[in-house]
Amino acid sequence: MSLITVVIADDIVNTREDVKRLLFFEEDIKVIGEAGDGEEAIRVVQELKPDVVLMDINMPGLDGISATEKITESVPQTAVIIISIQGEHEYLRKAMAAGASDYLIKPFTSQELADTIRRVYEKAKKRQDTLCRLQQAPEEVVPGRIVVFFGSKGGAGRSTLCCNLAVALSQEFKQRVTVVDLDIAAGDVAALFNLSLPGSIAELVREPEINEEIVKSYEVTHLTGVRVIGAIPSREEDFATVAAGIPAVLAVLKEEADYVLIDTPPVLNAAVARVLDLADEIVVVGQTDVVALRRLKADVEFLNMHQLGEKIRVVLNNASFEAGLKLVDIERSLGLQGVNSIAADPKTAHVAANKGIPFVALSKGSRVAQDVIRLAERFVAKEAPAKGERRSLFGKLLSV
Ligand SMILES: Nc1ncnc2c1ncn2[C@@H]1O[C@H](COP(=O)(O)OP(=O)(O)O)[C@@H](O)[C@H]1O
Ligand SMILES: [Mg+2]
Incomplete structure (x- = not known):
């Protein structure tokens, strides 16, 4: 079982403590850092490179959306899960567009939180594998x-x-x-x-x-x-x-x-x-x-x-x-x-x-x-476009 590392970004200390409590019994998930605002979230994530960051949308200073944009750009291996309250639909949309992987609406259970973290982690890992394969390809400047x-x-x-x-x-x-x-x-x-x-x-x-x-x-x-x-x-x-x-x-x-x-x-x-x-x-x-x-x-x-x-x-x-x-x-x-x-x-x-x-x-x-x-x-993955069994140009018209 691989350990999923998590950073919690929320300006309210009690909320961070609550989230940690919810994850306490999850043996495969470990909280390795915290941040109290968007700027700090970026700093901590850049330093610790966790698998997942739980990001509150509303924080003083740099908000969760801008922090998400920065993080997905500069630490692409970290997936962002947005934590939001009911009614923040517009913010939520912006956060998803800025590159967040998923979101949770408060209040949520420890099961919902852990499941979301695992799901996002698995998906990010798969994608990361594809990216790694790509990067191993010989480095050459190829036109788009x-x-x-x-x-x-x-x-x-x-x-x-x-x-x-x-x-x-x-x-x-x-x-x-x-x-x-x-x-x-x-x-x-x-x-x-x-x-x-x-x-x-x-x-x-x-x-x-x-x-x-x-x-x-x-x-x-x-x-x-x-x-x-x-x-x-x-x-x-x-x-x-x-x-x-x-x-x-x-x-x-x-x-x-x-x-x-x-x-x-x-x-x-x-x-x-x-x-x-x-x-x-x-x-x-x-x-x-x-x-x-x-x-x-x-x-x-x-x-x-x-x-x-x-x-x-x-x-x-x-x-x-x-x-x-x-x-x-x-x-x-x-x-x-x-x-x-x-x-x-x-x-x-x-x-x-x-x-x-x-x-x-x-x-x-x-x-x-x-x-x-x-x-x-x-x-x-540079899979070739559909190859065939290319029938003659004058093959039968669709017989359905
Ligand atoms: N997978 C899909 N499922 C349902 N509706 C779709 C899907 N893809 C496109 N549409 C809808 O079909 C309509 C035509 O799509 P559009 O992309 O403008 O077609 P085109 O550019 O080929 O003329 C739009 O209203 C679009 O929202
Ligand atoms: Mg069109």
């Missing part, structure tokens, strides 16, 4: 990977997945991520992150010179650490100009990020065609109903036809396998293996969209968030 979200069916979830995958890569795997919104007419990325933009990608591509400084001036950083170059909804129709300018923008972004994720509209225009060519991976987003599956198959065939098949990673969003269709059947029909699925969870998706904080940060424990985090893990 360009990942394009593609699909001809509107509403399949490209924007939602793009933003959530960005947060998962950034927060869970400490990757530097920039999201570029190429759905110029919609501009959903800025909305999903609730960001106001300094300018639109449609203007950036028209700058007479595209260099690091200019590109940076169009970037905004979300609370989750994800950088965004958004689109301000417009009736832009000159896609040839966008297509001409986008390679230079991506060349700059690749130098500064591990992943450049590109959201696209459900139509193929010159700009989309250009980024498909430049992509290292193409996430083809589909759904599990029959109509959407036919479209997905057509999308995959289109990419195969243009020699882009090697880059494909299929993700079934809003996935439901209750109607009799099995994942293996879908894989067989697409001629691909390793198809990913993301659970349907309209409530979580809508609340997150309304709050402007992707659900991977806002409701990390939800099934849909965990599905996206698993998908992110496949990216960072």
Whole structure:
């Protein structure tokens, strides 16, 4: 049994004593330090590097949210559990977005406290193992990977997945991520992150010179650490100009990020065609109903036809396998293996969209968030995109 080390940060001494009492009989959990405010919490955690810090939200001076942000940044191996009282929802959301792993609402039992600590610890350990494996890989400066979200069916979830995958890569795997919104007419990325933009990608591509400084001036950083170059909804129709300018923008972004994720509209225009060519991976987003599956198959065939098949990673969003269709059947029909699925969870998706904080940060424990985090893990583990049993381009149309 491994010993889980804990630091308690709370400005009230009695509360700290109470928490220690609650943990007294837990043989696998040991309180190794305490802090009375946010500044001290950062100091103590940096010094002791505990597995878990229990963080009160309301503290004098630097509050629990800012301390959480600092700690998850500077001591990534320490997981933060927020301790809050009823009614602090808004703070709680911010704390989760700042990188906290879980939260507890007062009052809680010793069982609830210990279970939460163990759960968070186990998850953090698993993630840490993946990170270690990555770090053991030979150190070399590699340009960021360009990942394009593609699909001809509107509403399949490209924007939602793009933003959530960005947060998962950034927060869970400490990757530097920039999201570029190429759905110029919609501009959903800025909305999903609730960001106001300094300018639109449609203007950036028209700058007479595209260099690091200019590109940076169009970037905004979300609370989750994800950088965004958004689109301000417009009736832009000159896609040839966008297509001409986008390679230079991506060349700059690749130098500064591990992943450049590109959201696209459900139509193929010159700009989309250009980024498909430049992509290292193409996430083809589909759904599990029959109509959407036919479209997905057509999308995959289109990419195969243009020699882009090697880059494909299929993700079934809003996935439901209750109607009799099995994942293996879908894989067989697409001629691909390793198809990913993301659970349907309209409530979580809508609340997150309304709050402007992707659900991977806002409701990390939800099934849909965990599905996206698993998908992110496949990216960072450098698992090849879906390989097949690639059937002929003119394989049978989906026979369902
Ligand atoms: N896994 C999911 N479960 C439930 N609803 C989802 C899921 N993913 C996305 N949605 C919802 O589906 C709608 C369309 O998603 P969006 O990302 O805008 O699609 P697209 O960009 O492909 O047009 C949004 O209302 C979004 O909240
Ligand atoms: Mg969209």
